[in-house]
């Protein structure tokens with residue numbers, strides 16, 4: 330099987346970034362040239378005609394380990410905050426795109442499509458909105474939509490035109506727009522967006538509409554009436570801020586019924602929160618939940634893509650809004666891939682082979698750990714692997730190490746998120762400077778590319794914590 334040039338390029342780029350921060354060992358990199366090195370989630374999604382993306386926010390754009398994942402793993406980005414009204418029109422008639430432009434430029438530089446978020450929403454509004462006389466607000470709203478969607482014309486594939494306009498019982502939320510303009514404000518916003526950017530797909534976006542219920546029924550009725558009246562609408566965004574073990578059983582059926590109205594569906598803000606701290610059982614449930622959600626989308630042709638609401642647990646909105654909850658995403662705070670990552674990876678068609686897990690309890694601080702070794706890509710003469718270390722002890726670690734014996738012909742050529750030493754056939758990897766601390770029940774992970782001969786067997790692997 331041969332890999333598209335882009336795939337090899339991205340894998341190698343990610344490797345180079347990672348190696349720069351750790352130890353570059355003096356062996357040639359086994360390039361996955363004609364190869365099947367581990368694809369990214371974006372590449373897997375693209376192979377299924379979808380995108381898999383992440384939201385991001387401006388403060389994280391200067392964080393190199395963060396942007397290495399953001400730019401390398403996803404084929405779509407949502408502007409998490411800075412396209413909202415308070416940022417784009419801080420004073421009436423004065424528009425500022427400085428921050429959002431940075432994110433859009435980042436996406437362009439990494440071949441990622443952009444979902445615009447969001448034009449009309451009751452939240453994150455500038456204070457001056459409240460002083461606009463009722464008779465002027467429709468004009469103000471049209472002007473805002475025309476300017477923002479006009480500025481990003483051609484740069485944004487979807488716009489969340491109106492966000493969160495309904496209450497849980499399906500009645501209209503009493504936002505300033507609802508109160509001063511009335512029921513027609515949603516249609517007016519969509520018409521203004523179509524005029525400003527005729528090629529952007531126009532979405533209505535909301536939370537708690539993933540399953541069938543009063544709220545999703547209200548959105549369903551809205552879309553149906555728009556279709557009947559010829560008001561432009563192209564898609565429904567289901568935010569999918571979900572809770573561990575509580576993925577609604579009707580998700581696929583619900584996506585399908587919207588598709589049957591003649592609109593696309595996107596899962597726009599997926600995260601699955603749990604009571605913290607994480608543990609192995611919760612991680613496994615979360616992986617199952619992510620798998621369920623991805624499968625539901627893939628089962629409906631018009632479900633065009635999935636966006637997670639940022640990708641790392643260290644950059645999630647959850648803990649600040651739901652104290653005691655978090656760990657909702659697919660990478661941990663140190664950008665290690667969690668079981669939920671691999672669930673998404675596999676649901677999107679990626680294959681992982683050969684997993685071995687070994688438990689060692691001889692940590693220098695009496696704290697135990699497990700190590701899981703996973704081959705995520707193999708090609709003639711080479712392979713890519715990921716090792717996840719879980720702290721199964723009762724105290725946080727300050728460091729960890731993992732060891733295994735390389736089979737005949739196996740080498741480790743290039744390794745990231747850890748520090749490699751080899752002695753004969755014995756490979757030892759210690760934590761990098763930034764990922765030695767693993768919380769109780771938390772994980773850290775490193776990856777590498779190597780050369781192999783013959784069957785490339787998975788080794789017996791040991792771990793120890795310090």
Ligand code: 9MR
Pocket residue numbers: 409410452453492536568598646
């Ligand atoms: O992630 C956003 C967070 O940084 C903001 O403080 C918050 C303000 O309400 O908005 C978050 O994003 C929201 C999104 O725009 C709409 N759906 C819910 C998201 C999480 O609150």
